[in-house]
Amino acid sequence: MTAYDAQSALDAIHHRREQTLDAYMSHANSRPYLIASALGLFAVCSAFDLPNPWNTAAVVAGNALALGGLFIHQRKAPVRRKAAGPETLFHVALGVLLLVVFWTAAIGAHFLGLPARHTLAAAVTALTAVAASYALRPVVKDFVRSNGHA
Numbered sequence: 468m469t470a471y472d473a474q475s476a477l478d479a480i481h482h483r484r485e486q487t488l489d490a491y492m493s494h495a496n497s498r499p500y501l502i503a504s505a506l507g508l509f510a511v512c513s514a515f516d517l518p519n520p521w522n523t524a525a526v527v528a529g530n531a532l533a534l535g536g537l538f539i540h541q542r543k544a545p546v547r548r549k550a551a552g553p554e555t556l557f558h559v560a561l562g563v564l565l566l567v568v569f570w571t572a573a574i575g576a577h578f579l580g581l582p583a584r585h586t587l588a589a590a591v592t593a594l595t596a597v598a599a600s601y602a603l604r605p606v607v608k609d610f611v612r613s614n615g616h617a
Contacts, residue, residue, distance in 0.1 A: 491546040492608055500540040501600055505593040507533025512569055512589030551614040557606070561599065568595050 510529025514522040541547075550558070572591040576584030 487546050494544050500536055503536030504533055505597050509589045509593040512592055513586040515585035516583045554610040565592055568592050
């Protein structure tokens with residue numbers, strides 16, 4: 468094997484790795500999953516304003532929408548990979564941050580005397596989650612690339 472052959476093989480490996488990472492990121496940022504997640508988050512968070520039998524139904528429907536969407540999304544993935552430790556911590560921190568946004572918005576709506584404060588807070592939280600998913604794509608892409616494998 469010549470040096471040229473070795474370099475071209477290495478370039479081919481790097482090219483395939485880039486293709487794999489691009490396919491992973493493209494699928495991870497798919498719009499249908501984002502919409503299903505945002506609607507599920509809204510349904511679960513707004514359930515606090517509903518009376519007793521309906522709040523349970525809203526929580527079940529919201530969780531079914533979010534988890535069903537996640538299941539379908541993962542089954543259709545062209546590339547599967549395990550998340551690295553820092554990537555997992557980043558996603559957990561985002562989840563905690565969304566909880567803080569929800570409760571801050573609900574408390575703020577309560578102090579402003581707005582009706583259906585949990586529904587308003589759920590809308591703010593769902594919109595924040597959608598905006599954050601678009602804004603944080605480069606950060607997630609860096610986490611995926613720094614992990615070293617797809």
